[in-house]
Amino acid sequence: MDGARVDHGTAASGRVGSTGLRLPATLDVPVTMGEIKVSPDYNWFRSTVPLKKIIVDDDDSKVWSLYDAGPRNIRCPVIFLPPVSGTADVFFQQILALTGWGYRVISLQYPVYWDLLEFCDGFRKLLDHLQLDKVHIFGASLGGFLAQKFAEYAHKSPRVHSLILCNSFSDTSIFNQSWTASSFWLMPGFMLKKIVLGNFTAGPVDPKMADAIDFMVDRLESLGQGELASRLTLNCQNSYVEPHKIKDVPVTIMDIHLRQFHGTRYAAIDPAMVSAEELEVHKARIENRNEEEL
Secondary structure, X not given: OOOOOOOOOOEOOOOOOOOOOOOOOHHHOOOOOOOHHHOHHHXXXXXXXXXXXEEOOOOOOOEEEEEEEOOOOOOOOEXXXXXXXXXXXXXXXXXXXXXXXXXXXEEEEOOOOOOHHHHHHHHHHHHHHOOOOOEEEEEEOHHHHHHHHHHHHOOOOOOEEEEEEEOOEOEHHHHOOOOOHHHHHHOOHHHHHHXXXXXXXXXOOOHHHHHHHHHHHXXXXXXXXXXXXXXXXXXXXXXXXXXXXXXXXXXXXXXXXXXXXXXXXXXXXXXXXXXXXXXXXXXXXXXXXXXXXX
């Protein structure tokens, strides 16, 4: 996807389950090790990066949970949005790696929202609260769809400078579940978890992937009925991304994506972490691109 656009109306790469949960694939599941939740890296992350709780809506039951790591002077950070089964800490390995390279990373766990417009309005309020003008968003599965919908929502006054999508989708009709979306709120938690678990990979898998799935199942167990029901509702209610409203938003793969903004006001990395030679290369590329557009 380097330099590519999203093919709207179709699903991105990866196995599609009935609820849109896509496993296994790249960053949709965190980089793994044996017994992830008791690993030194995970314990170090939980002990050094505080989990913050923020309320931005009039309804004080709608609480955003987030980890904010890296240099606070960065005003255009990377924001991670998890899949249906994910919590804010499922990206802890990515947070550790990126902050080690000087990036500011914010990983979110969204409150219970039953409507896409309500989610987008709440997300805008959160960015206002955090005093973030523009952001780069990494979204996995449902998180990627929500990222696109927010970019669409804010297209007249853009808040999304770029999107990084992992196994996401742009049209919920591919799941053929829109007719059941309105009934998820009635289902008990165990039934909702069974729906999500039905999309996990069955049969023999690589040991590291097995550890990743175990970790995601553990995170799934921590979600309440309302959280799961609302996420499945957002995932399956009839909606699609209007391509003309986000056509100017770059969508690339993670490894290369953020480097294109080095040396600009939209850099998500501390400039001190980028060599002068690399900055010169990116400056030359930007100048060449501007000349070509003229």
